[in-house]
Amino acid sequence: MRIIKHKNKSFTALGRVCGIAFVSLWLVHPFLAAQEPIKTATEPRLIEVIADHKSRFSVPGQSEAAISVKAGEKVRLRITAMKAANRNRDGSVHGFTLLHPGDHKPVDGWDFLLQPGTQEFVVTAPMEPGNYEVVCTVICSGNHEHMSMKFTVLPSDQ
Ligand SMILES: [Cu+2]
Structure with missing residues (x-):
């Protein structure tokens, strides 16, 4: 007991x-x-682009207007647009559209009309590596046809 x-x-x-x-x-x-930590390593990388009044794309801090991303990379595009000669009826002054390397068709989810000022888009890069191209889709001025920039998608393991 x-x-x-x-x-x-x-x-x-x-x-x-x-x-x-x-x-x-x-x-x-x-x-x-x-x-x-509140922020994690998966925060999308910020890429800044300017679409200017002379109908040119540029990347601050780079001599060449070119963007490189990894396949499937999530990025935050911060695009500042300035009016050239013309604007669309909806007020957009330039476009930012990514074209496939082969058929030059727009990539799904990468087709934006730009309003004057700064705007941001969180996007996921295409899975297929290659030499893509960004073009303007607003008839913004006489230089519109030349308004483009290089966009390279690198294999995700590079
Ligand atoms: Cu244009």
């Missing part, structure tokens, strides 16, 4: 220790969670 009592006592003591440990952990866990 005594042994059983003793066992029960030690069981209760163990229960108490566990209970205290659990409560302490529960009290502390919001502080542990607050230590975790």
Whole structure:
């Protein structure tokens, strides 16, 4: 009888220790969670583009108007557009449309009309590597036909 009592006592003591440990952990866990980084490495890469008043694309900090992405890479396009000679009826001053290397057809989800000012689009690069091209789709000026830029999709393992 005594042994059983003793066992029960030690069981209760163990229960108490566990209970205290659990409560302490529960009290502390919001502080542990607050230590975790809020931003993760999967944040899409920012790519800046300017579509200017002379009907040219450019990339700030680059001498050549060209973009390189990895196949399937998620990127955030920040495009600043300035009016050239003409604008569309909807107010767009330039377009930004990605064309496939082979048939020059627009890539799904990569066809934008640009309003004056800065706008952002989060997009996923095509899965197929190759030399794509970005073209303007608004008859923005006499230079419209020449308004294009290189867009390279690299294999995802490079
Ligand atoms: Cu144009």
